[in-house]
Amino acid sequence: MSQEAFEVVQWARSKGASIPSQIDFVRDESKGICTVCKEDLQGVKIRIPSSIIIGRKDARGIFAPRYDGDNTGLKFLLSFWKSENNVEFGPYLRNLPSQLDSALIWSPDEWQLLRGTNLGNSIKEKLSTIYSEWTTWIKDRGLSNDSLDFDEFDDQQLYQDFLKPASRGQFSSWSSFSAFLWSHLILLSRAFPEYIIDPHCHEGSVILLPLLDLLNHSAHSKVQWYSEEGAFCLEQNDGITKGQELFNNYGAKGNEELLAGYGFVQEDNEFDYVALKIKLPLKTIENILENEPRIKLPTLDDYTTFAFEKSTDKKKDKADASYFENGIRFFINTQNENCLNPLLDLFSYLSKTDVTENWTDLRPRLQGLQSLRAALKLKQDQASILPDELKPSAAIHPYRQYCAGIYRQGQLRVLKHAITSLKQLEKDLFTQHKHQLLNLKKILKDDARFVDEELPNLFQDKDQDEVSFDDTFELLVLWILAKLKNDSFQEKHEWIRKQFKVSINKEQTITEEAELLYSHFFSEQQTTTTKITLEELNDAYNFVLNNSFTRSASSSSETILVQSA
Numbered sequence: 293m294s295q296e297a298f299e300v301v302q303w304a305r306s307k308g309a310s311i312p313s314q315i316d317f318v319r320d321e322s323k324g325i326c327t328v329c330k331e332d333l334q335g336v337k338i339r340i341p342s343s344i345i346i347g348r349k350d351a352r353g354i355f356a357p358r359y360d361g362d363n364t365g366l367k368f369l370l371s372f373w374k375s376e377n378n379v380e381f382g383p384y385l386r387n388l389p390s391q392l393d394s395a396l397i398w399s400p401d402e403w404q405l406l407r408g409t410n411l412g413n414s415i416k417e418k419l420s421t422i423y424s425e426w427t428t429w430i431k432d433r434g435l436s437n438d439s440l441d442f443d444e445f446d447d448q449q450l451y452q453d454f455l456k457p458a459s460r461g462q463f464s465s466w467s468s469f470s471a472f473l474w475s476h477l478i479l480l481s482r483a484f485p486e487y488i489i490d491p492h493c494h495e496g497s498v499i500l501l502p503l504l505d506l507l508n509h510s511a512h513s514k515v516q517w518y519s520e521e522g523a524f525c526l527e528q529n530d531g532i533t534k535g536q537e538l539f540n541n542y543g544a545k546g547n548e549e550l551l552a553g554y555g556f557v558q559e560d561n562e563f564d565y566v567a568l569k570i571k572l573p574l575k576t577i578e579n580i581l582e583n584e585p586r587i588k589l590p591t592l593d594d595y596t597t598f599a600f601e602k603s604t605d606k607k608k609d610k611a612d613a614s615y616f617e618n619g620i621r622f623f624i625n626t627q628n629e630n631c632l633n634p635l636l637d638l639f640s641y642l643s644k645t646d647v648t649e650n651w652t653d654l655r656p657r658l659q660g661l662q663s664l665r666a667a668l669k670l671k672q673d674q675a676s677i678l679p680d681e682l683k684p685s686a687a688i689h690p691y692r693q694y695c696a697g698i699y700r701q702g703q704l705r706v707l708k709h710a711i712t713s714l715k716q717l718e719k720d721l722f723t724q725h726k727h728q729l730l731n732l733k734k735i736l737k738d739d740a741r742f743v744d745e746e747l748p749n750l751f752q753d754k755d756q757d758e759v760s761f762d763d764t765f766e767l768l769v770l771w772i773l774a775k776l777k778n779d780s781f782q783e784k785h786e787w788i789r790k791q792f793k794v795s796i797n798k799e800q801t802i803t804e805e806a807e808l809l810y811s812h813f814f815s816e817q818q819t820t821t822t823k824i825t826l827e828e829l830n831d832a833y834n835f836v837l838n839n840s841f842t843r844s845a846s847s848s849s850e851t852i853l854v855q856s857a
């Protein structure tokens with residue numbers, strides 16, 4: 293048995309904890325302590341009596357919780373006990389890891405390994421939240437009132453003064469920020485939900501379970517947690533063979549959560565997800581909440597499985613737009629084929645041109661799909677920029693470098709999967725609705741008159757070599773103009789004429805873009821027979837804009853007209 297574990301195991305047993313004697317505790321370079329079976333075992337049960345469970349019952353006086361699910365006092369209590377060498381829980385406290393690897397306390401050089409990823413972009417925000425939890429608590433108790441604003445620290449100072457000491461559990465005062473950060477990370481990586489032993493407690497309330505918290509995580513371990521006369525029990529009924537590790541199961545966690553909270557990753561993690569945060573004006577959110585019940589705006593609790601991350605903020609109701617004022621968070625993964633649907637619904641809604649259009653119509657659906665794909669592509673590009681100038685150095689821990697690499701790979705895998713799914717969905721929609729879609733390629737193939745006569749005629753006063761078209765959007769505008777001017781829509785394109793007629797019934801203000809296009813093509817036009825007015829071009833321009841979507845590929849984009857239902 294590993295020397296460090298020996299003391300805590302002996303102590304826990306002496307207090308009534310039970311764990312099969314065939315289980316050994318060994319030290320692993322990267323995982324820390326591991327529980328390994330010395331013999332084949334069936335029906336493993338570990339029982340932790342209430343006397344050694346650390347939780348609200350111990351957090352009295354200034355450490356007492358102020359509201360349901362408040363764990364802040366417990367964090368301070370933990371660092372207080374550690375600094376005073378608490379006798380009662382000494383063996384437990386001494387056995388806590390001497391080095392934490394959560395990405396929150398990596399060095400600035402190591403943070404570079406996460407550049408361009410969601411985790412890399414959110415670390416400072418996460419630390420800032422913990423910092424304000426700390427300042428609020430100590431100021432409320434008059435322990436200090438001179439703490440600095442978090443934004444005043446530069447990364448090096450933050451690391452040297454707080455993160456490095458916190459990662460090693462070394463601090464001079466129990467009430468310092470490094471002490472608090474250490475406790476926070478200990479709870480984050482080792483705590484269990486209290487509701488298992490007290491169903492009436494708040495679901496965000498947590499406890500520490502000496503001995504049981506020596507079990508590492510496997511997402512495939514089938515374990516049961518339950519309460520037995522106040523004790524916390526874990527049972528694993530799958531059977532474990534000699535030499536195998538006995539695992540707990542921390543829940544369906546992706547590498548982002550594992551790396552930020554626990555400081556490790558799992559290769560090919562099936563629970564990997566990528567978070568997309570969409571920030572919208574409050575008015576838009578209000579409209580969705582009031583008028584679009586089919587558009588689901590998820591809340592964090594819809595995704596969170598573990599008590600420690602459950603929101604304890606009961607002030608905000610999710611039916612209230614302000615709940616989403618800092619952004620709506622969507623999580624996408626490779627496991628749930630439907631995870632893109634709520635996102636696509638929202639992007640379709642945002643692609644609606646006016647009140648007469650419904651977000652479920654084909655055009656906004658296709659435009660929404662393009663915008664969502666572009667947003668995912670941008671994330672993919674950002675996460676693909678590898679920090680190549682970072683050479684292995686003393687400032688970069690090889691294990692952390694490995695973790696960052698696996699995490700990044702997982703993020704890219706999820707994004708690639710989502711982009712491929714959207715491409716497939718687009719392909720299906722194209723096949724299903726091919727008679728409602730018209731692109732320039734089809735027009736040029738079928739409408740020889742436009743190519744040979746009508747288009748050149750629009751520019752008969754110009755040197756033909758000088759006329760050039762920037763994109764398919766412009767050409768579609770010119771096609772509409774030519775067809776209307778010459779009254780020459782082919783039978784198969786009759787729907788365009790009809791749709792156009794409906795569209796010009798609405799009031800049209802001259803847009804800046806239409807004006808620019810007009811001056812580019814027609815301002816010097818002299819011939820009266822083909823003269824195009826700014827109003828005509830504006831109508832055609834707005835028609836194409838409101839009745840098409842633009843499909844973007846890596847180097848080009850294509851505008852496609854859509855027949856409304």
Ligand SMILES: C[S@@+](CC[C@H](N)C(=O)[O-])C[C@H]1O[C@@H](n2cnc3c(N)ncnc32)[C@H](O)[C@@H]1O
Pocket residue numbers: 322323324325326388389481482505506507508509510553554555556557
């Ligand atoms: C609840 S503790 C488990 C006991 C821990 N090994 C120890 O030495 O105290 C959680 C920590 O164990 C490590 N850990 C747990 N599961 C792991 C895994 N599957 N791979 C690598 N490290 C793991 C991480 O450092 C994590 O923060």
